Amino acid sequence: MNTSPSASLHALLLLSDSALPLGSFAFSSGLESFLAHNKQHHASSVSAKVQAFEAFLEHSLANVASTALPYVLTAYHHSEQLEDLDNDFDASTPCTVARRASITQGRALLTIWDRALSASVSSSADSQEAAKALTAFATASKTCKPDLYGLQLNSHFPPLFGLTCRALSLAESETAYLFLLNHAKALLSAAVRASVIGPYQSQSLLASEKLQRCIATCIKRETARTAEEAAVTSPVMDLWMGRHELLYSRIFNS
């Protein structure tokens, strides 16, 4: 047996850990708002509620894949474009709640990078280049100086995540899968806390072949897209997210 697992496996486990202090547990990506808006439809039975959630999960994954994955992968390959990607992602997220969620997690990731991960980057040229770009971005984002057009750096999550994976020597396919799986995990955990499904049901959905297939299809579809082509494929998601602010009571930040 090969006794030394690769360095990338170690990084993969670190970044997929729900204990990574990103605060992703605080966000439901529109699920809470969706449930509040559709209460009367789901009141009939438990199975209707679960069914509606499964559809939501699939739409949400597809939408995150089509809006954010191209940014994750472009940043992964082109560390020099990080600031442009940050600007363009900000321009493409005209929803207060989604924007806040992305920036909060992006800043958290930068802090983790700064204080923890940056110290253990491998010596390969690719990782070093990505690490340099990340550290430079972290420094620049602290100054908050507006550019020529009066726009500022925002630290959005997707491009920073892509580059962090690069710095930690993850493969492109691993990066894409990890990004979407983390989103699915956050949504499922939110669903458990919002009492839509139970913890075992959540694990069974997470382990299911259906979810794996859904993620694989999304990746296959989106890897061909450039960041400029990133698009919203579930427009109603923007409405749920935007209207999260109107909920009478909230347990999540998005």
Next chain:
Amino acid sequence: MSNPFLVNTAKPGHGLIHLALLPPSTPRLKTTSYQYPLKLISPAPSRTEGDARHLIHTVYLLTYGGGLVAGDAIELTVILEPTTRLILLTQGSTKLFKSPSPAVVSNQRTTTTIAPGSILCYLPDPVQPFEHSCFEQSQDYHVTVPSAGSEKPGNLCVLDWVSNGRQANGENWSFHRYASRNEVYLCMSEGKRRLLLRDNILLDRNDIEGNVASRMHSLAVFGTLILYGPLFQSLGQFFMMEFKALSRVGGRKWDSGSESGDEEVDAATIRRVQRQRQESTDGVLWSAASVRGCVVVKFGAPTVEGGKRWLHSMLTHEGTVVRELGERALLCLR
């Protein structure tokens, strides 16, 4: 040496609207050229009732047969010189006819240059994709960044919306593909530019497990309104304020009746209450966000009429559009 004769460079579907400024302050529609299947019609320019200083030009964007046949391509360039005002309208919804195969895509590209102080108001009818249609469109707005400190940037009030097809024929988001992209760029004089806003929607049946209708829940129309510039600032604030004033989702209405029943209620509040009542009858769902100097409003409704009614009442209650551009700007929303 340049050619002194007029060269007809117009290609099929190409069009140009150039609203020039004759010194010192007379706007003039310098060019409107177009080629089949696009047709541009410009009625006599108007002035607003309260303020006769500004001449407002209107152009109708028409297509033969009221829509696009599979494979049609339209490319429209719009140029607004400083301080000019332009209303773009359509005459009824733009129909997208069915395509023989998903590979035959019809498309429409509009590129608009907005000089400092000018206004573009584009509130069209919704696009109506028929069953098996295949369509892509893009609207690029290039806002010139004012160089002198005294100049104010250009102003944008543009709407992009799409309906679920011919409901009477049982169509419900039954097209092959619908893609619409709106981009606002800030442009420097040296050709440098930066993306300010991108709103890109893609609905492709092949990408979606099940059907597009399930993605759209029970909405029959979905739209995005983009507001930018100092002249539309108060309109943007109005949307933000009204959004905050919406009743809470999932809350109980404890305050439905007052104890004495004779408090002073101002006119604005009464209108708001009336509008919100209509809004919930029509099932309109909307949200507004103020980002990067723009206000972006997204809305959906289970009927086209409901969505239209809501948007019309919002725009007329606030009043900026009618005050700055006249009643004509809202013609498609009536």
